[in-house]
Amino acid sequence: MPPRKRAAAAAGQGELLSVSSTKEIQDILWKAADKLRGSMDAAQYKEFVLGLVFLKYVSDAFTERREELAADPELAQIPEHRRAAFLEEKDEYTEKNVFWVPPTARWDHISENAASAEGGVGALLDTAMDEVMKANKTLTGVLPKIFNRDNVDQKRLKELVDLISDARFTGHGDRPAQDVLGETYEYFLERFARAEGKRAGEFYTPASVVRLIVEVLEPYEGRVYDPACGSGGMFVQSGKFVERRKGKDHTHDIAVYGQEANERTWRLAKMNLAIHGMDPKGVGDRWADTFADDKLPDLKADFVMANPPFNMSDWARKSDDRRWRYGTPPQSNANYAWLQHIVSKLGDRGSAGVVLSNGSMSSNQSGEGEIRAAMVEADLVSCMIALPANLFRTTAIPACLWFLTKDKSPQNTKALEDRRSRVLFIDARAMGTMVDRTERVLTEEDLEKISDTYHAWRGTKSARDKGLSYEDVPGYCYSATLEEIEKHDYALTPGRYVGAAEVEEDPDAEPVEEQIARLTKELFEQLDESARLDAVVREQLGRIGD
Secondary structure (H helix, E strand, C coil): CCHHHHHHHHHHHHHHHHCCCHHHHHHHHHHHHHCCCCCCCHHHHHHHHHHHHHHHHHHHHHHHHHHHHHCCHHHHHCCHHHHHHHHCCCHHHHCCCCCCCCHHHCHHHHHHHCCCCCCHHHHHHHHHHHHHHHHCHHHCCCCCCCCCCCCCCHHHHHHHHHHHHHCCCCCECCECHHHHHHHHHHHHHHHHHHHHHHHHHHCCCCHHHHHHHHHHHCCCCEEEEECCCCCCHHHHHHHHHHHHHHCHHHHHHEEEEECCCCHHHHHHHHHHHHHCCCCHHHHCCCCCCCCCCCCCCCCCEEEEEECCCCCCCCCCCCCCCCCCCCCCCCCCCCHHHHHHHHHHHEEEEEEEEEEEEHHHHCCCHHHHHHHHHHHHHCCCEEEEEECCCCCCCCCCCCEEEEEEECCCCCCHHHCCCCCCCEEEEEECCCCCEECCCCCEECCHHHHHHHHHHHHHHHCCHHHHHHCCCCCCECCCEEEEEHHHHHHCCCCCCCHHHHCCCCCCCCCCCCCHHHHHHHHHHHHHHHHHHHHHHHHHHHHHHHHHHC
16 A cells, blocks of 8 residues: 555544544545445445445444443343353344344454454455344345455455444434434435436435425324335334434334335345334345335335336336226336325325326326326325425436325314315425535425425324414415316316415505616616627727728
8 A cells, every 4th residue: 555545544544533523424434435436336336335334333233232231230140151141142132123243243353353354354344244144134135245356445445444443423412323323324325326316316315305205294103115115215214203203212103114126225225224223124025126026915004105216117017907996007107107006005094105207297198197187086185295496316307296195084083174175285396495506405494384284284283283274375385176176187286276476565666667667778778888889899800900
């Protein structure tokens, strides 16, 4: 290694030791990991980095449980020669949902032997990944074993292992290391999404869009399903929602189920769930196409959340599929296949939030208009939200949110507003804040305004607790009847229903007639000046030629 590279590594470690916030640690690790990109393709590199973060997570979680066991006063009652054996009892870890980590896969072993291991640090990490998978059935086939390949710079890998070892993932308030590592995993996923652009669509949905779906659906308890789960972001945000509203002890009130067609993305989802303390079994033991091979044919979910591929034309279509209750979707576009698949998975009072392209709201091509009309007449659509542009780095296609439900009645003790035969339309296109030249996010205020509007319309407990009541707001929201929607040929574009925003009249404003006269005068003056400057330029150019 040239001296310049050693200095860079040392600087990185020194920098790491001087910082205190999780964000600063994440930024330094990202820069260090980026040096390893080398000749790897983007998908392999993503697995590489996230696999390392995951191994650190399982090892830290194991260590925390081990320290908890060692501090138990009852352990002092056990003869000293049996204490070490007790601390190696696998059941003591797995019964607390902590992955069992064999001795040679523990991070301290890797860190201590990274420089001297036979075959190098890459071989050490591959062996560790293999041992963790063998010891934990739910991780079978999930972890990457790609660290000892020819395209991996072993010296830079050693530097990265040292950095991760030095990073202070503990000591951030009262949060355990697992929480900080979970955030680090999410941070890396977002950075990969930014780096990969359009290719990131298969594994990442912008956080503010996921938050909006979750805040509207309020998945306090029950089964949560995502038929195109990507890296599992919908599940993670659902868990965070429950934790915010009911506390961490209630995060297991929801059970998650998902399916993902891409092998590498399926692995990311399994790791993402595990690192956030959620059961990864719900994502299945293998990746599979939702249309060709539905892995959960009998599932009835309380909540379905999805961001399926937009306008997909290459999909496994069977014309006699029992899921096409409202009409057979065209081969040229799977939007209405996704919607009908999701409806087929809803329980009697289930609700769903789905991200689709704007075209889905009004398309009449290849029978899509008839399918949409049938779904509207079946009273399945509860709310349509038009999203602002630039929320998705992965696509320039404008997007919207469909919210579906099987039951718009008051639902007995829930005492909801009776919204049968009505659909709420929200036009949120003017919302959001640009965070850079190309990307917009929905702010906390935006998320609260939109979700409050929905809950006020539906009359949920959260709306009653806030004292909210619903009313139409021109230019923003409107509660339409099915008859009104029929008059619009079943188009569900919110702009057709909410109308134009009311503009308050300014008593000090200039009268329109006077404003037109003034602007006309100013325009003529500018045109005269333009003509004068044009003549001057021509004259000067003419002198150059003399």
